[in-house]
Amino acid sequence: MNRWLICGAATVVAITGAADTLYVLRPRWFAGHRPSVRWHLPAILGLLILAVWGTAAMGAAAPEGAFPGCPPQGQTRIARIQALNRLKNRAVPPATTDPAATLTSMLAAGSDLHRFSDGDGASITGYVIRVKPGGVESVNCHAHAIARRDTHIEVAPSATAAATRAVIVEVTPRWRTVMHALGIDWSTRTLEQVLPGHLVTFRGWLFLDAEHTNASETDNPGNAHDWRGTAWEIHPVTSICVHGVLTPANSPGCH
Numbered sequence: 329m330n331r332w333l334i335c336g337a338a339t340v341v342a343i344t345g346a347a348d349t350l351y352v353l354r355p356r357w358f359a360g361h362r363p364s365v366r367w368h369l370p371a372i373l374g375l376l377i378l379a380v381w382g383t384a385a386m387g388a389a390a391p392e393g394a395f396p397g398c399p400p401q402g403q404t405r406i407a408r409i410q411a412l413n414r415l416k417n418r419a420v421p422p423a424t425t426d427p428a429a430t431l432t433s434m435l436a437a438g439s440d441l442h443r444f445s446d447g448d449g450a451s452i453t454g455y456v457i458r459v460k461p462g463g464v465e466s467v468n469c470h471a472h473a474i475a476r477r478d479t480h481i482e483v484a485p486s487a488t489a490a491a492t493r494a495v496i497v498e499v500t501p502r503w504r505t506v507m508h509a510l511g512i513d514w515s516t517r518t519l520e521q522v523l524p525g526h527l528v529t530f531r532g533w534l535f536l537d538a539e540h541t542n543a544s545e546t547d548n549p550g551n552a553h554d555w556r557g558t559a560w561e562i563h564p565v566t567s568i569c570v571h572g573v574l575t576p577a578n579s580p581g582c583h
Contacts, residue, residue, distance in 0.1 A: 395502050398469035398476075413467040415446055416478075418533050419502055421566035422449020429534060429560075431485060434495050440546050440559045444534050450562055451531040453571075454483040456523040457494055461516050468501060476501050479516040481565075484557070487525050492545040492554045496537075497530045497562040513576040514568070522575040523568075531567035536560055 395417075402413035429450035434443075444450070462478030464470050471477055478501070482494035504514040541547045541559045548554055569582035 395505075396476075398471070402465075402467040403469040404466040409466060415533070415535055416467045416498070416563050417500060417502060418564060421531070422533055425449040425451045425531065426534065431483065431495060434560050435485070435493060435546065435557045437546055437549055440536060440541055440544060441538075444536070444560060446534050446536055448534050449532065449566075450534045451529060452483060452495060452497075452562065453527065453529040454485055454495070455487040455489070456481060456526055456528050457484045457487060457489055458482040458491070459516070459520045459523050462498065471501075474516050475504070477516075478563075479504075479514070479519050481519065481523065481530075482556075483528065483530060492557055494557045495561065496556055497532065497565050499568075500564040503564050503566060507579070510580065512579060518576055522570065522573075522577050526573060527571040529567075529569045529571070530562050530565050532562040532565040534560060535563035537563070 400414045400417040400419070401410035402417070404410055404413070426444060426448040429444050429448065429452070431452045431454045434452065459479065459481050461474050462468075462480045464472055464477065468477055479499040481497045481499065482491060483497055484490075484494040499514050499516075499519065507514045537559050540556060543551075543554055544556050544559045545551075545554045546558045567579040567581075568577050570578055
């Protein structure tokens with residue numbers, strides 16, 4: 329069954345539920361002509377998020393749109409978790425970054441609690457030591473498909489550093505779709521292939537994953553159960569630049 333969205337006097341959009349395909353129809357096609365413009369929904373969703381991004385950049389308030397079947401607050405009834413999920417699912421890039429938030433300062437010993445603000449952006453540069461699919465989480469409405477889950481990336485001062493000397497950054501499905509619409513590949517599979525071992529600059533939003541402070545080297549130095557360097561993350565990532573290498577994952581403006 330088709331669903332129709334009226335987008336303006338000259339354009340009608342039809343979404344076919346069976347094939348996840350979108351047709352853009354103009355009035356002359358209603359005279360019996362076959363539609364000649366066909367878009368897949370993921371590309372359209374990416375363009376819609378880009379429109380929100382552009383509007384926000386001009387100073388207008390832009391709501392964070394729902395991703396296929398999953399709202400920004402994710403799938404949970406717990407208000408605290410909903411608020412955290414909204415931070416993870418931010419749909420616009422940070423206008424500025426905190427110059428104090430560097431890889432070195434994020435990994436410095438001490439309490440993570442008041443180190444930075446999750447209302448700020450950050451840009452960090454380091455070596456990628458690991459890339460893997462994120463877990464099945466409420467933020468992505470417990471999706472099991474890899475394409476609908478975050479990509480977990482560990483960034484460290486050296487290519488041989490341990491995980492306890494790494495900052496975790498996360499690529500989200502929303503931003504993966506934005507980049508796909510621009511011809512940039514942030515699929516987990518591609519990031520696993522092109523990032524490890526390289527010096528990379530990541531830009532995005534600061535986020536404190538406070539439930540993991542007890543497993544972070546910053547808060548618990550030398551603890552045998554530590555598996556990360558800090559509870560602070562860049563989540564979501566909004567830009568990736570691999571230094572000295574042209575890759576399909578490089579964001580616009582990378583040199």
